[in-house]
Amino acid sequence: MTITGDDGAVLRLDDVHRAYGTGPEAVRALRGVHVAFDRGTFTAVMGPSGSGKSTLLQCAAGLDRPDHGRITLDGTDLAGLTETQLTVLRRQKLGFVFQAFNLVGSLTAEQNVGLPLRLAGRRPDRAEVHRALAQVGLGERTAHLPSQLSGGQQQRVAIARALITRPRMLFADEPTGALDSSSSRDVLALLRDLVDREGQSTVMVTHDPVAASYADRVLFLADGRVVDDLERPTARQVAERMTALETAA
Incomplete structure (x- = not known):
């Protein structure tokens, strides 16, 4: 199956x-695999x-690195x-x-939030870091250690x-896998928001149909191929598709 975006694709x-x-x-x-991820969209x-x-x-x-094929981010062939250069690209974009x-x-x-800037050789701007924490609802927890935060709050810091x-693409790999249902909903609502x-382009790998229902679309893989694509998904629709794929497998 070939799934393509339009000229608004940030990643292909x-x-x-x-x-x-x-x-x-x-x-x-x-x-x-042929797939495009458009700007400002949430894909599971x-x-x-x-x-x-x-x-x-x-x-x-x-x-x-793939054995064959082409991957482009903002038109740059990886x-x-x-x-x-790949390391710099990952840090910046x-x-x-x-x-x-x-x-x-x-x-x-x-300090955790400012760490990527330090690794990139930049001195973190405190106001910028505080804005990032306020953006995820933790503006009052800037001085807290991870041990003083709940699991959901720690994921918000992450x-x-x-x-x-300010990445061009945010990748989330099972971001709610270690959280309880309430914290999971909070984190997924944050990603959706x-x-x-903010128009944050996001790709999330998940096994959870409820998590996938927060996305704009869901890509289904089987045996290394994209075999289905569901837009505006509901948790029930996602679960039914997954059941069919697992039965076939």
């Missing part, structure tokens, strides 16, 4: 293949275990970049949120940290 994958290993034991994680990526979800995210984010919050326990919320560089209010 064209005929992307990725295999691990060689010979008959090789695992073909991606098999000719789903599929059975081993369908290629994580590999798609890693290749799209420049964390892994294949033409050195490892150093991409944000990452993971299931494990990956906060530094000895740093305050303010989102603020991902947004501090960032898309609607």
Whole structure:
């Protein structure tokens, strides 16, 4: 299946293949993926275990290189970049949120959010960091350590940290996987609001139909291919599609 966006696409994958290993034991994680992610949209990526979800995210984010095909971010072909240039691109144009919050326990919320700027050789602007925390509803928790915050609050700090560089694309890999249902709803509502209010382009890998229902569309992968695309999804529709894919698998 080929899914393309219009000229508003911030990220494109064209005929992307990725295999691990060689010979008959090789695992073909991606098999000719064509997909575009438009600016200011929220896309969820789903599929059975081993369908290629994580590999798609890693290749799209420049964390892994495909064996074949083209990936472009803002018109820049990632294949033409050195490892150093890829690192700079990720720092400047991409944000990452993971299931494990990956906060530094000895740093305050303010210091954790400013960390990407320090790693990029910039001195964090305190007002800018405070705005990022206020943006995720933690303007009063700037001096708190991760141990003094709930799981949902820690994930909000992680989102603020991902947004501090004003990324062109935000990648979220199972961002609610370690949260209870109430905190999950809060984080998903925040991601949805960032898309609607700030125009933040977002791609989220998830296994949860409820989480996927917050997105503008859901891409379904199976055996390394995009096999379905659902716009304006409901949790019930997503669950039915996933059940069908898992039954077929």
